Amino acid sequence: xxxxxxxxxxxxxxxxxxxxxQALFEVDGPxxxxxxxxxxxxxxxxxxxxxxxxxxxxxxxxxxxxxEALVGxxxxxxxEVLLGEVPEHRxxxxxxxxxxxxxxxxxxxxxxxxxxxxxxRARAFRWxxxxxxxxxxxxxxxxxxxxxxxxQRVSATIGGVPFLGVVDRLEECHDGMVVTxxxxxxxPSTRFRDxxxxxxxxxxxxxxxxxxxxxxxxxxxxxxxxxxxxHATPDRxxxxxxxxxxxxxxxxxxxxxxxxxxxxxxxxxxCPHAATCPEGMAEIQQRWDQGRLRADAPAAALVA
Ligand code: SF4
Numbered sequence: 001x002x003x004x005x006x007x008x009x010x011x012x013x014x015x016x017x018x019x020x021x022q023a024l025f026e027v028d029g030p031x032x033x034x035x036x037x038x039x040x041x042x043x044x045x046x047x048x049x050x051x052x053x054x055x056x057x058x059x060x061x062x063x064x065x066x067x068e069a070l071v072g073x074x075x076x077x078x079x080e081v082l083l084g085e086v087p088e089h090r091x092x093x094x095x096x097x098x099x100x101x102x103x104x105x106x107x108x109x110x111x112x113x114x115x116x117x118x119x120x121r122a123r124a125f126r127w128x129x130x131x132x133x134x135x136x137x138x139x140x141x142x143x144x145x146x147x148x149x150x151x152q153r154v155s156a157t158i159g160g161v162p163f164l165g166v167v168d169r170l171e172e173c174h175d176g177m178v179v180t181x182x183x184x185x186x187x188p189s190t191r192f193r194d195x196x197x198x199x200x201x202x203x204x205x206x207x208x209x210x211x212x213x214x215x216x217x218x219x220x221x222x223x224x225x226x227x228x229x230x231h232a233t234p235d236r237x238x239x240x241x242x243x244x245x246x247x248x249x250x251x252x253x254x255x256x257x258x259x260x261x262x263x264x265x266x267x268x269x270x271c272p273h274a275a276t277c278p279e280g281m282a283e284i285q286q287r288w289d290q291g292r293l294r295a296d297a298p299a300a301a302l303v304a
Contacts, residue, residue, distance in 0.1 A: 032058055032255040037155070037164035040199040043247045046254075048267055053251075054260035055273050063272050065111050071125060072184035074099075074106045075132035075223060076168065079182060080150045082133075083142060083169060090142040095133050132184040135224020146172040156209035158202065159241035161248040167203045176216035179203045179232070187222040196220055197230045201240035204232040269297030 032054070035042075046053040055061040065073070081098045082090055103126070106112050117125060136142055148170040155164050169180040179200050188196045200218035208214040219229040230236055254260050264283035274280045281302065287293040288303040 032258050035162075035251065035255065037162045038244065038248055038251070039164045040202055043244060043251075044199075046251050047247055049263040049265070049271070050251075050254055050260040051262040051277065051279075052271055052273060054254075058260075061273060064114060067115055067117075067125060068128075068185065070106065070109075070112055070115070071128045071132060072182075074102065074129040075184050076151075076182055077102050077105070078129075078133045079136060079142075080168075083145065083147050083150050087143040087145075090145075092134060092137060096130075099130060099133060132223045136182075136221070138224050139221060139227055145169075148172055148177065154203060154206040154210060156206040158205045158209055159245040159248075161241075161244050163202060163206050163244065165199075165203055165206060167207070170207070170215075173217070177207075177213060178217045178219060179207065179215045180219045180221055183220055183222045185222070187220075187226050187228060193228055194230075197228065197236075198240040198243060201230065201232060201237050202244060205237050205241050208237075269293055269299045271299065274299045275302055 035057075042053070042057065045056065056063055078095060078099050081102065082095050085094060106129075115121075115125075149167070150169050152167045152170060153165075154167055155162075157163065167179055168182050171178050171180065181200050181203070197218060197220060200220060204215040204218050215232050217229055218232050219227055221227050262277060262279040264279045266287070268274055268277075268280040268283045269287070271277070271280055274284060280299075284293060284297075284299045285303050288300070293300055293303070
């Protein structure tokens, strides 16, 4: 199937991109060995629910990335190639050509095939991907970006934590180096902005450690929506690193005792392990009974 853009579909993109982490843990007898690295997504998952973290990273239970995450992966890939072009070639027409070139990779991928999309849903998928790519132009002209690197892997010890991440984009701006991460989901409410920005501030800390040059700003580009950013001041970066350190300490303590407690909450509705988690099912049932379970939560099918 080609990357057909002739039939637009009105749809929105809901979820953040999830980048798969490497296997980070080894299991040795009854106790879980210390992790090798901590990435932002792994730290976020542990904070969301330690039991889910164990299921994913220790038990290696499969967590299908889901349609929206795959849409984000596709858009990231197109933008990575586009930003690798010389500035005058970073046009929407060129992006469409790249999208067509990149599409077979996505279409062949087992995660995409596992979605089992029919023709209409596959068309909607392609349109979501394209709308995410096109959404960059709503926020900036990529021809003006002074790219230093894209998809740069960063591995550094920050705050005593072995940190691992992949930076979507590093660029040179009027005031210095800037770290950028693309998002294809909805931007967070004001209340959660600092939490989301912590990811790119951690990248700034890791780059400072590895390159000896400190980024001046950290940005989250919500494709087609908005940009949120923070000055990467020592205080802000230090706060993000401190929170990472706290997560690391909690994680290593949980691993030492192999005690990964469930943490039921609204995201149980999207947890792929809900059916085998009594605490999660109780939470889902309670939310369903109270009319507080979102209709689009996959776990709704378990109690409906
Ligand atoms: S269902 Fe909820 S409590 Fe259970 S593992 Fe998943 S997120 Fe954690």
